[in-house]
Amino acid sequence: MKNPDPHYLCPLCNQPLQLDVSEKNHVCPNHHRFDCAKEGYLNLFPVQFKHSKEPGDSKQMITARRLFLEAGFYEPLAKALVMIINITHAPHNNTYRLLDLGCGEGYYSRYLERYCERSQQMSLHGNDIAKIAIAAAAKKQPSAHFVVASSSRLPFGDAYFDMVLRVFAPSDAQEINRLLKSSGHLLTVTPGPRHLWQLKEFIYKDVKEHTEEIIIPEGFEPVTRQRISYKITPNAEQRRALLQMTPFGWSAGVGVQATLSNLSELEIEVDFMLILSIKTSTGD
Numbered sequence: 654m655k656n657p658d659p660h661y662l663c664p665l666c667n668q669p670l671q672l673d674v675s676e677k678n679h680v681c682p683n684h685h686r687f688d689c690a691k692e693g694y695l696n697l698f699p700v701q702f703k704h705s706k707e708p709g710d711s712k713q714m715i716t717a718r719r720l721f722l723e724a725g726f727y728e729p730l731a732k733a734l735v736m737i738i739n740i741t742h743a744p745h746n747n748t749y750r751l752l753d754l755g756c757g758e759g760y761y762s763r764y765l766e767r768y769c770e771r772s773q774q775m776s777l778h779g780n781d782i783a784k785i786a787i788a789a790a791a792k793k794q795p796s797a798h799f800v801v802a803s804s805s806r807l808p809f810g811d812a813y814f815d816m817v818l819r820v821f822a823p824s825d826a827q828e829i830n831r832l833l834k835s836s837g838h839l840l841t842v843t844p845g846p847r848h849l850w851q852l853k854e855f856i857y858k859d860v861k862e863h864t865e866e867i868i869i870p871e872g873f874e875p876v877t878r879q880r881i882s883y884k885i886t887p888n889a890e891q892r893r894a895l896l897q898m899t900p901f902g903w904s905a906g907v908g909v910q911a912t913l914s915n916l917s918e919l920e921i922e923v924d925f926m927l928i929l930s931i932k933t934s935t936g937d
């Protein structure tokens with residue numbers, strides 16, 4: 654049973670949305686109406702805000718990401734996120750609201766629900782601009798609250814969340830600041846310098862280590878930094894999925910894809926940078 658936590662704001666007039674008596678629509682005082690999808694998510698990204706017909710990741714990318722992540726290759730990262738969230742979630746916090754920003758098909762939200770120490774007190778939310786990603790996430794995790802919305806304009810009031818989690822997802826620093834409570838946390842994961850090095854070697858002539866300095870948004874102070882790196886050996890199908898779910902995979906031609914599929918084995922480095930920061934001011 655979904656807890657009645659979400660207090661969404663109407664994306665058109667910013668007034669509170671209420672579930673109507675049929676429990677199938679959310680309606681604002683100005684009679685803007687948004688249907689609950691059969692998978693249980695809400696689409697609060699009106700057509701007039703869209704710059705393309707199907708914004709965000711494609712169905713193919715989302716299917717590939719689910720296949721790859723469900724195989725457990727990024728579980729050490731997910732475990733590290735759980736450990737960090739456990740220390741930020743104080744026992745006296747009755748409801749701990751966490752937003753998985755640009756959540757994709759929802760792997761990390763599912764993992765947090767399963768493994769966080771106080772997940773019973775957590776209200777888990779996820780947003781993504783890709784409707785197909787949100788539908789997939791909502792179907793697999795009915796207890797969480799998923800919404801189709803852009804991370805640059807989210808349908809929640811100020812200071813609504815205790816934690817914003819951002820894993821490889823675009824963000825808007827001001828919007829994150831607005832959404833977080835005072836002393837709320839932002840947990841960001843970005844690719845480290847050697848992330849997917851051996852895969853990139855197939856695509857680019859000259860792979861360079863990029864020194865990924867994570868920028869702390871205005872109004873935040875860093876709390877902890879962590880680098881997690883290890884090697885994975887996905888099989889041919891999983892390598893194909895990994896290529897499909899990464900932006901640089903798009904530049905891989907058919908020849909590269911075939912070579913990669915035909916290898917008997919390929920060890921690939923994964924490298925993640927995690928940074929936990931705390932909101933110290935409104936950043937205006």
Ligand SMILES: C[S@@+](CC[C@H](N)C(=O)[O-])C[C@H]1O[C@@H](n2cnc3c(N)ncnc32)[C@H](O)[C@@H]1O
Pocket residue numbers: 708709710718754755756757758759760761780781782783786802803804805819820821822823
């Ligand atoms: C690299 S994926 C990461 C997904 C997920 N965090 C994960 O690690 O599995 C980036 C996600 O951001 C979404 N996205 C892109 N632009 C966005 C925006 N403006 N607002 C919300 N989501 C967006 C994409 O649809 C995609 O699902």
Ligand SMILES: [Zn+2]
Pocket residue numbers: 663664665666667668681682683684685
């Ligand atoms: Zn409205």
